Amino acid sequence: xxxxxxxxxxxxxxxxxxxxxxxxxxxxxxxxxxxxxxxxxxxxxxxxxxxxxxxxxxxxxxxxxxxxxxxxxxxxxxxxxxxxxxxxxxxxxxxxxxxxxxxxxxxxxxxxxxxxxxxxxxxxxxxxxxxxxxxxxxxxxxxxxxxxxxxxxxxxxxxxxxxxxxxxxxxxxxxxxxxxxxxxxxxxxxxxxxxxxxxxxxxxxxxxxxxxxxxxxxxxxxxxxxxxxxxxxxxxxxxxxxxxxxxxxxxxxxxxxxxxxxxxxxxxxxxxxxxxxxxxxxxxxxxxxxxxx
Amino acid sequence: xxxxxxxxxxxxxxxxxxxxxxxxxxxxxxxxxxxxxxxxxxxxxxxxxxxxxxxxxxxxxxxxxxxxxxxxxxxxxxxxxxxxxxxxxxxxxxxxxxxxxxxxxxxxxxxxxxxxxxxxxxxxxxxxxxxxxxxxxxxxxxxxxxxxxxxxxxxxxxxxxxxxxxxxxxxxxxxxxxxxxxxxxxxxxxxxxxxxxxxxxxxxxxxxxxxxxxxxxxxxxxxxxxxxxxxxxxxxxxxxxxxxxxxxxxxxxxxxxxxxxxxxxxxxxxxxxxxxxxxxxxxxxxxxxxxxxxxxxxxxxxxxxxxxxxxxxxxxxxxxxxxxxxxxxxxxxxxxxxxxxxxxxxxxxxxxxxxxxxxxxxxxxxxxxxxxxxxxxxxxxxxxxxxxxxxxxxxxxxxxx
Numbered sequence: 202x203x204x205x206x207x208x209x210x211x212x213x214x215x216x217x218x219x220x221x222x223x224x225x226x227x228x229x230x231x232x233x234x235x236x237x238x239x240x241x242x243x244x245x246x247x248x249x250x251x252x253x254x255x256x257x258x259x260x261x262x263x264x265x266x267x268x269x270x271x272x273x274x275x276x277x278x279x280x281x282x283x284x285x286x287x288x289x290x291x292x293x294x295x296x297x298x299x300x301x302x303x304x305x306x307x308x309x310x311x312x313x314x315x316x317x318x319x320x321x322x323x324x325x326x327x328x329x330x331x332x333x334x335x336x337x338x339x340x341x342x343x344x345x346x347x348x349x350x351x352x353x354x355x356x357x358x359x360x361x362x363x364x365x366x367x368x369x370x371x372x373x374x375x376x377x378x379x380x381x382x383x384x385x386x387x388x389x390x391x392x393x394x395x396x397x398x399x400x401x402x403x404x405x406x407x408x409x410x411x412x413x414x415x416x417x418x419x420x421x422x423x424x425x426x427x428x429x430x431x432x433x434x435x436x437x438x439x440x441x442x443x444x445x446x447x448x449x450x451x452x453x454x455x456x457x458x459x460x461x462x463x464x465x466x467x468x469x470x471x472x473x474x475x476x477x478x479x480x481x482x483x484x485x486x487x488x489x490x491x492x493x494x
Numbered sequence: 495x496x497x498x499x500x501x502x503x504x505x506x507x508x509x510x511x512x513x514x515x516x517x518x519x520x521x522x523x524x525x526x527x528x529x530x531x532x533x534x535x536x537x538x539x540x541x542x543x544x545x546x547x548x549x550x551x552x553x554x555x556x557x558x559x560x561x562x563x564x565x566x567x568x569x570x571x572x573x574x575x576x577x578x579x580x581x582x583x584x585x586x587x588x589x590x591x592x593x594x595x596x597x598x599x600x601x602x603x604x605x606x607x608x609x610x611x612x613x614x615x616x617x618x619x620x621x622x623x624x625x626x627x628x629x630x631x632x633x634x635x636x637x638x639x640x641x642x643x644x645x646x647x648x649x650x651x652x653x654x655x656x657x658x659x660x661x662x663x664x665x666x667x668x669x670x671x672x673x674x675x676x677x678x679x680x681x682x683x684x685x686x687x688x689x690x691x692x693x694x695x696x697x698x699x700x701x702x703x704x705x706x707x708x709x710x711x712x713x714x715x716x717x718x719x720x721x722x723x724x725x726x727x728x729x730x731x732x733x734x735x736x737x738x739x740x741x742x743x744x745x746x747x748x749x750x751x752x753x754x755x756x757x758x759x760x761x762x763x764x765x766x767x768x769x770x771x772x773x774x775x776x777x778x779x780x781x782x783x784x785x786x787x788x789x790x791x792x793x794x795x796x797x798x799x800x801x802x803x804x805x806x807x808x809x810x811x812x813x814x815x816x817x818x819x820x821x822x823x824x825x826x827x828x829x830x831x832x833x834x835x836x837x838x839x840x841x842x843x844x845x846x847x848x849x850x851x852x853x854x855x856x857x858x859x860x861x862x863x864x865x866x867x868x869x870x871x872x873x874x875x876x877x878x879x880x881x882x883x884x885x886x887x888x889x890x891x892x893x894x895x
Binding site: 207209210213214217220221315318319322323324325326327329330337343344346348349417418419420422424425428429460463464467468470471472 | 537694697702709710722723753761
């Protein structure tokens, strides 16, 4: 017993926290990349996550394409759509104040959510768990659905993969250099606008991936992203705006913290992250892993 | 010029329908005010507007010779927006009555205005018993359901079916508490026991923590005292964590056919819930269901069917009263029994409550479902007198003995 809570419940909530943390990590990772490299506060991230889930749903109902191909196709579709948006609109806002990018993406989110609500209704659509991942394991202290286990694995792979891509590859080096000094990088004959477009596509694609991953767990509904985006922003702020590793680590950490709050004081579970955010902003304004500007 | 103007006036007077003299402004205008874009857009929404239009058409499109007009607006679940629309409708657009009114806060706000302006309001979409309790109005009516009926249906009747230990997942706001409290009362009344409850924030995405706690409690019934997407997510994840498969029963306290459809039978199977209407109940309800389906592509839930019934009853009352003036129409509505496919031989209490039967339903498994929208098994019928608060006990001044 820890503070009157049975150890089973404690372990169970720890694991659940890790699962939720996986979503936070994946979503905040995309946000951090877009902010870190493009200086755009992407408020459409929640909507892109929602679109990812809907793409999965539509692939299944319109074309009979199942979960596994959708896992690849949904992020691709969302990523391509993201690139189109970046090319046509966002790229024109880079020279202006941050606020314009924020307002544009916020507006985009509202339009997307409104349109999906118009087409598919507010109560959402069902998406079944893939056959191979239904059922679960009895761990003794809790029942772990197989799918939830898969979510943790998939998100770890994606997070580590993305981090490696940006920190360890040549492409990643170009991206980071383009952020530091775009003029100089351009002088080397590298197509910087294309790099930025790809970056936004990558960020949006990550949101789409999280969306299709979430589809079998949550009801696929137009509002699913709205509920999540604010939390994810808090995660990014705690981790340090633009810090990729910070976003990943903080995502998992806050997920676990939130899970534990659900045992000790459930009513506070949706504000605990914001309390942490407030404390971090007071003590370390640049975030846990951010650099002082 | 002057002569032709007089001629026009005479002509207009001559072509005016005979009975229209008793109808104010020459037409009967009913406003459907509800949530058309938010979380309750499928629960009521534009489908309720369609149901109201069907009632007007089935009545013949005219009452006492005057045309019937149905208008609608989206209140976005905000009482202030709803109040503004209601005032505008009553003051400048000659609306005779406002109906549907999903969401309790909105229904109570509009109730106030309607009573002040001496207009009829008929609520089908909101749950609170206040509407026929302390906030009752001589011109106010409540159709379809309320929190009391849901609690009696799911709480009381389910205990009789053998579910006598309960654990609640409760939305952390007034609506959640009142659902939990009322249901607990009936569970205990029938000899059941409440083992505990956990309060989750409104708009929770992930219910797994709470479901684990419910599972650990060992209760036979897990009661979901929440609404909308919260309930849908809780049910879907309960299926994932094997709550129903491992023998616990899941009871949603406010959930209708529309939400079951949204969730799909795979996730919703085995769920128990209470509704005052099911399209596949008898010949008359099936006939209405089919016609509704042809227009909207979906089957009606109790809010849609209730709205049809409310509009129809209002029109019948105008015809019987021979006028659309509020007081005589309200009086007829209190006296005249309601007899249509929605409510058979039902009465309206002095507090404005339509007292009709409600049904405890179980959602079928995908194998049991024979056709699209064939979703429910009726487990029990709860007579209206048992489902609703006795008007004399309701706290409504109009119904005091």
